[in-house]
Amino acid sequence: MTRKQQAEQGIITEDMRAVALQEGLEPEFVRDELAKGRLVIPQNAGRKLSEPRAVGRGTSVKVNANIGASPYRTSLDEELAKLDAAVAAGADSVMDLSLGPDQIRIRRAVLERSPVMVGTVPLYQTAFELSASKRDMADMTMDDFLATVRRQAEEGVDFMTIHCGVTQSALAAMNSQGRLLDVVSRGGAFLVQWMRKNQRESPLYEQYDEILDILAEYDVTLSLGDGMRPGATADAGDCAQTAELLTLAELTRRAWAKGVQVIIEGPGHVTLDRIADQMRQQKILCGGAPFYILGPLVTDVAAGYDHIAGAIGGAYAAMHGADFLCYVTPAEHLRLPTVQDVHEGTIASKIAAHAADLSRGRTASLERDKAMSLARKRLDWKAQVELSIDPAKAGDYRQHSEIGEDDVCTMCGEFCAIKRLNS
């Protein structure tokens, strides 16, 4: 039985209790929401995470960090350093998106080392293996793909992004309306190539039940990928994106029927005025399934600072219902992220997630802000540094002010308003 099937039968598992404690929720609430599909605990049946997490209704907003080598740059040590940096900065999850000759070794090492859930995109492995054996992507068979899914599930992957909603209907919607940037999802692009060349429906849609059977066997959470996500703000919420979301809604219900936990993936590039509507639409169509969003980036021109554009969009989206924020790093659109980029991206997303938790009135989050403000009132710099989202950076800034043991800072000195009136 999967975790979801257990919840449906009224069983409260150990990990339901663990996340209930983390979140300050009743275990019964966690069980009931999990049974309804509105909350997930991504954890492979063969694994025991030291830090399991719940994603979805009633829980704090979670943050994922994407790591992984690329065909251009492959280093196991560097990817493990990224994993450590992400976890140290507070990531609740990592996805290993490695593509390249070392991808299997890297994934296994990440799975072994990570205290938090690990996600993958199995299609990347299949695509790379086809490419390495000089076969065209369009030659992919469903056996190739299912073998990868099973292999990764056996290895312990906790959640997998699979782009089962990239179908002929989404493609037709895209062709009918036209788009500024057609497809910017790697997985989506593979499938569109496949469908165009084979002139057939996507096998990931046609043989969806076979995928579900493997996922259910290992209780792998299905993250339904958005291969049609807009890669330009001009395309946000268009027909292609909406057509795919409708298919994801159908696929959500089919997965639930087989006991598979589901997350829905979302955009991408979306201007601020369209975010709230998109969050509401996803919840309505997909029956409240958790929404896992990339950014969204609120502008296309923030290259070098896309972690900030993503934090703006992510905070606002999570206030309006998004549950899980996939970080964006300063390297987005420009290069594979470095360890420092991973750190900055994770911190920016944590700020967005925390801002959204505050906006939802989450008690623990409000208490943390209150403690910081009290530390400011007391001019207690040690506590201020410790309560900061990144104590190392805050401490560094404080130290570089060369103010010694003074109780004020170099901004106002003796004219400090707090010193004059509050302390």
Place this chain on the structure above:
Amino acid sequence: MTRKQQAEQGIITEDMRAVALQEGLEPEFVRDELAKGRLVIPQNAGRKLSEPRAVGRGTSVKVNANIGASPYRTSLDEELAKLDAAVAAGADSVMDLSLGPDQIRIRRAVLERSPVMVGTVPLYQTAFELSASKRDMADMTMDDFLATVRRQAEEGVDFMTIHCGVTQSALAAMNSQGRLLDVVSRGGAFLVQWMRKNQRESPLYEQYDEILDILAEYDVTLSLGDGMRPGATADAGDCAQTAELLTLAELTRRAWAKGVQVIIEGPGHVTLDRIADQMRQQKILCGGAPFYILGPLVTDVAAGYDHIAGAIGGAYAAMHGADFLCYVTPAEHLRLPTVQDVHEGTIASKIAAHAADLSRGRTASLERDKAMSLARKRLDWKAQVELSIDPAKAGDYRQHSEIGEDDVCTMCGEFCAIKRLNS
């Protein structure tokens, strides 16, 4: 006649034409909104800015960068380097908040060098001069203060923050409700000290008309300071803040009656869920006067990254009506900002302002994003770098990827979705 009085009489001045051209507006629209007080062009009557700006209704969202020495750290060269960094990163305005022995020399140098409008907080100068002559802040006379205002107006300051709304009624509201962090505004703290010690109404409120007369003489725009702005998210929108805003609303109408252009200053620390309401309230109470906000910071715990917390709040606030964003740097709450902090703070606010402009459907902003997405579609890296919010950083990231002349990036390499499907 002030610019506002000219507009009221139907006159279109040269600078109204200049900003209309910048903004893609009709000069008549600029004149009419200026006459109504919903748009301002801050520029001292004695100056001719090479880059004047309009702030308010129908115009793009503007960004201010605070610079200025502190009693702990005073360097003319460093402050001019901050000015240059802010302007290079796209700041529409700078405020010289210098406090300390060199403040007059720094202000004059900034006024001489800045191509964009310059704002100040005259009370800082008065407070420092009192302190330097060993007099207590509470000994300040209105003559002291008016002399400073006149001197700075003569020197050419374009807009001044004056905290005329820090009154006994705001103080009573604060005392009645209680607050986590009483007063975090330097100007506000001076005035509260003065009122407590003298047991009298604030002279800046009682002798408001005399202030207005000087401002009108030089057509200095009045930025009505929010000395009661919340310095903790827990205090956002409380009685003290609201009481002060009500006074600012009254003072706005009195300033307009004397032909003085007005901007209203706003918070501070505000959680995301309270921002939209605060923006609407300011517009209703203050008759549509432009709203100039500091941040707002959507959490108290982002020390070291307050530029990101401020960009989240600023983007959302500007979508809901804020007109003018005062940047926050990574150094906020920790130290006086460095030149690099000024750069990062300005860029973060520019991203927020641009995101808000997109959300309001501003044509020029949408076109810029479209151009970037088309450059991505063409894999035109030179254009992508040039169209970025900070071409130097984007170019640096691109170069460090060591990808040479390749048409993809190190993230996906040959598996680039855009290369496969779009180009």
